[in-house]
Amino acid sequence: MAVWLRSGVAVTATCVLTSCTGWQSSLNAQAAQSAEIKRILLIFFAISTVIWIGVMLVLLFGLIRRKAIREQPLELHEAFERHAGSVILIAGIATTITVLALSVVSYGAQRTVFANDPGAVTVKVTGHQWWWEVQYQADSPHLSFATANEIRVPVGQPMTIELESADVIHSFWVPSLTGKMDLVTGQQNTVQFTATNPGIYRGQCAEFCGVQHAHMAFTVTALAPDDYRRWRDHQNQSAPSPSDPLSIRGEQLFRGRGCGLCHTVRGTLAGGQLGPDLTHVASRETIAAGTLPRNTGNLAAWIADPQHIKPGNLMPKMSLPSDELIAIVHYLEQLQ
Ligand code: HEC
Ligand SMILES: [Cu+2]
The missing domain is CATH 2.60.40.420 (Cupredoxins -  blue copper proteins)
Known part of the structure; x- marks a missing residue:
């Protein structure tokens, strides 16, 4: 396949496929504010499209009706100049009106988008x-x-x-x-x-x-x-107290290995503020800011080497022995 054809297919496929992901899309508006943003997005898009098509048609018209090059290019034709002047004036006025109208639409939307509802x-x-x-x-x-x-x-x-x-x-x-x-x-x-x-x-x-x-x-x-x-x-609610021997050991290690210096688990002595509150970490869908689904394997992988998963992030790699890792993960999984 020719390169241009392949890249054409890739670009088209990207455009079509990205519109499938509805859970992060301005076009899938699920609140009054985003509905308003979507509305002005579509108005701007429609008006810009009409203007673009208009400009292209005028350009095409000019290209088709191009006159032969004059003998004296600097010589002025009064009638032509007057005609051209009025076309430019009308286009200028139309542009100003369009920009003003779009500004009004845009400012109007701010009333909804920046509404300050008292009962919030x-x-x-x-x-x-x-x-x-x-x-x-x-x-x-x-x-x-x-x-x-x-x-x-x-x-x-x-x-x-x-x-x-x-x-x-x-x-x-x-x-x-x-x-x-x-x-x-x-x-x-x-x-x-x-x-x-x-x-x-x-x-x-x-x-x-x-x-x-x-x-x-x-x-x-x-x-x-x-x-x-x-x-x-x-x-x-505070975190449930660990009940079985493995999670009791996990809780002790959590503090002993310094995790509690950065993480809070409410109801325990762990009160660190540098990292996420882990009181109910086992009730979350993901860990590390949406990077991994939360499950036993990913929790263990994260604690074993957070720098491998998110290089440069602010949780250091601590090289725990595997029995300690297992106990800590078991403890965290009780934090429903
Ligand atoms: C120096 C501070 C620090 C220490 C010590 C530390 N962490 Fe973290 N931890 C962080 C930070 C910061 C993040 C958030 C990383 C990110 O998402 O960019 C994090 C994220 C996590 C997460 C994911 C939480 C979530 O909801 O995304 C878990 C689980 C976790 N740490 C467990 C531990 C355990 C277990 C230990 C001890 C072995 C530990 N941490 C030690 C700073 C620390
Ligand atoms: Cu950012």
């Missing part, structure tokens, strides 16, 4: 190289808890996400729910969205933040209000 539930998301700290804050402290890389929200409830960074600039982006917003150290930005349908929506850091930027994903799961409340009450 607040979640604080802090960007870290290269994972997302998620803190649910409530008026009563017994309803405040932390998790990582997975946000759950009740359907139909306006959510306010307060964004801050612990290090460099990151960007919070869940295309199916809302637009991008930066996370900046010492400055609090917010986004708001109201999920309209239950489902899992994928988000991704959208601002280059270092070597593992591409492995800084997260999910927003929209749940029916009852399911959400059940999840929240469960997350709110």
Whole structure:
């Protein structure tokens, strides 16, 4: 196959296939905010397409009707100049009107996208190289808890996400729910969205933040209000105490090997803040910011050598003997 044909097929296939992945797509709008963004995206796309086709037709017309080169190219034809002048004037006015109209559409959308609904539930998301700290804050402290890389929200409830960074600039982006917003150290930005349908929506850091930027994903799961409340009450509890000998040893090793200096397990002495809260790590779908599905094998592989899976990430390789690794993984798997 000729090279151009092959690359043509590859590009077309990419365009067609990427539109299949609906859980991270502005075209699969699942909130009032993303629906508004999708609306203006389509308006801009339609108008730009019409203008592009118009320009191409005029260009084609000019090429077909090209006159022979004049003998005196510098000589002015008054009638022609006047005609050309008015065409340019009309095109200029039309361009100004189009740009103004699109600006109005764009500003109009901000009322929905940046709406500040008072009844919103607040979640604080802090960007870290290269994972997302998620803190649910409530008026009563017994309803405040932390998790990582997975946000759950009740359907139909306006959510306010307060964004801050612990290090460099990151960007919070869940295309199916809302637009991008930066996370900046010492400055609090917010986004708001109201999920309209239950489902899992994928988000991704959208601002280059270092070597593992591409492995800084997260999910927003929209749940029916009852399911959400059940999840929240469960997350709110401290970790269950280890019951069998292997997980008791795992818990001791978790602290003895220094894991607790970076990780919190609520209800135990482990209270580190540098890494994700692991109180309910076994209830998460993925580990390492969406990099691996959470299962026994991946947990063991991660703890054995996190630098192999996510080179440069801030959890060091600790070279544990395999019996200790097994005990720690067994303990973590009890943290439902
Ligand atoms: C120097 C701090 C540090 C130490 C010590 C440390 N970790 Fe981590 N850990 C991290 C950081 C940072 C991450 C997040 C990495 C990422 O996703 O980029 C992490 C991620 C994890 C995760 C994945 C959690 C998730 O939800 O994604 C697990 C499980 C974990 N660590 C277990 C352990 C265990 C077990 C030990 C002890 C053997 C340990 N860690 C020691 C900093 C540390
Ligand atoms: Cu990033």
